[in-house]
Amino acid sequence: MRRCWHWLRAGNFSTADGAPLPASVATREVRRSAEAAAKGNRDVPWAAVVGLEIHAQICSNTKLFSGSQVQFAAPPNSLVSFFDASLPGTLPVLNRRCVEAAVMTGLALNCTINKKSLFDRKHYFYADLPAGYQITQQRLPIAVNGNLSYSMCIGKNQNKMVTRTVRIKQIQLEQDSGKSLHDDLRSQTLIDLNRAGVGLMEVVMEPDMCCGEEAAAAVKELQLILQALGSSQANMAEGQLRVDANVSVHRPGQLYGVRTEVKNINSARFLAKAIDYEIRRQIEELENGGTILNETRAFDYKLGCTIAMRDKEGKQDYRFMPEPNLPPLILYDAKTLPAHTSNLQVVNIDWLRERLPDLPSVKRAKLVKRYGIQPQHSFTLLNEDGLMEFFEAVIEATEMNPKKVLGWILKYILGYLKHHNLAVKDSPINPLLLAELLNLLESRVISSSAAKQVLEEMWKGKAPALIIKEKDLELIQDQNEFERICQAVMEGHQKEVSEIKKGNKKVLNKLIGQVQKATRGRSDPALVKQILEKQLS
Ligand code: ADP
Ligand code: MG
Secondary structure (H helix, E strand, O other): OOOOOHHHHHOOOOOOOOOOOOOOOOOHHHHHHHHHHOOOOOOOOOEEEEEEEEEEEOOOOEOOOOOOEOOOOOOOOOOOOOOOOOOOOOOOOOOHHHHHHHHHHHHHOOOEEOOEEOOEEEEOOOOOOOOOEEEEOOOOOOEEEEEEEEEEEEOOOOOEEEEEEEEEEEEEEEEOOOEEEEEOOOOEEEEEOOOOOOEEEEEEEOOOEOOHHHHHHHHHHHHHHHHHHOOOOOOOOOOOEEEEEEEEEEOOOOOOOOOEEEEEEOOHHHHHHHHHHHHHHHHHHHHOOOOOOOEEEEEEOOOOEEEEEEEOOOOOOOOOEEOOOOOOEEOEOOOOOOOOOOOOOOOEHHHHHHOOOOOHHHHHHHHHHHHOOOHHHHHHHHHOOOHHHHHHHHHHOOOOOHHHHHHHHHHHHHHHHHHOOOOHHHOOOOHHHHHHHHHHHHOOOOOHHHHHHHHHHHOOOOOHHHHHHHHOOOOOOOHHHHHHHHHHHHHHOHHHHHHHHOOOOOHHHHHHHHHHHHOOOOOOHHHHHHHHHHHHO
């Protein structure tokens, strides 16, 4: 429920603690990959610089300054209060939940939380902004000077992990605007104010990245952090996480170049593409003797290129001014919390810090430790929505070694889901069914090649035991029958038999494969090997 923020008006004005700036992370390695990103443009090395501004919609039932509901895809203009429509005489009332979300996000990104922050008006004229200004935090934002570590797979087989850090300049609370809907049929523009006034956190990163892949990895990690905190659902497809990418190129050792800003990218894949396109375009432009304009560009995902929108040359004047209807936002910590004040009356930074959930980096480290899996696989488990829960549910229900379970999930389950464009939660095979199959494999009822056949049928919705019965896939238990089959295979492969007898042990695998074929996967390879070796000697 919304609360009145009377206490804000009698605040104790402490200043921000001035934490030192972390050292620049523009290491030699980063430079080198910047040069690699520019490769293909003759042999002159260029360095690319990328800085992101990310708007994350705060996960709250109501808007930042009004009690209107926040809902995706509601009927147009059904969630608009008088304040959201900027009717005269209405006043903002700050939503406590939004403040807490920003503080938690700031803490998770190692920021200094400002115990006093301010709200400002940023003016511009656009149909979807009825007040003619947006309330934001330009002079003194709620959180500053943080950093975000993210990892990427590199190397030929993508099996080496590197971890990089980008500095966070600030996090500010601000309002979202409404939406303009263009009706081409009747050639008119309609305004939907449902989104007007929804709470956003703008996360501003320092220009520490140098290619699309780095930016995409940083955004992915930020998305996981926001989701772990519950401060934003951060669903890019629903516009809850919108990224503006600032891109420039320069010669190493010289000043940074003029930057362009690619606006409103709503998928990590397109973000990487837009940035890499923009880097190539700028290098080409400069090499052809042209100049880069400080302009705003849009990414056309169909054409795979960026297109100039409107230029910022004449540096737009937003006429920033203090928001007169909102007092300074005052936060407390354990030391400054006034006596007899409960944590529900004020926002207590230390209280929130103690309640931070496990962040993705911690979750991954725990997965590696608990199950002995590869670090890069812990990334896959977290990056795919619901995959970690799927994996752990299978582990719960099977005796199989976790690493082996993960192998099955990554190769066969995830492979199938990706191929069919399905989310993990929509998988036709649920964790219990997979566990049932793996248990049958583990207890040697079926071979692994039979298990693969069973899995194929399981996608159609059948249970493993039934499929095994119908297709008669149980391992042959009868030793005599086995020996007969092995004998027959050996007789049919005299050439291979003599090769093995000459000492070429590798050929034995071919015979094992033939037995497997003859039994339609109903033989245990270890047992077959034993029998073949006995018969050969
Ligand atoms: P402004 O005040 O014009 O918005 P900021 O300093 O706030 O500029 O920077 C906005 C964004 O642009 C930040 O994300 C920052 O990392 C990025 N940025 C700044 N300079 C460059 C540059 N030369 N190349 C690429 N990105 C840059
Ligand atoms: Mg800016």
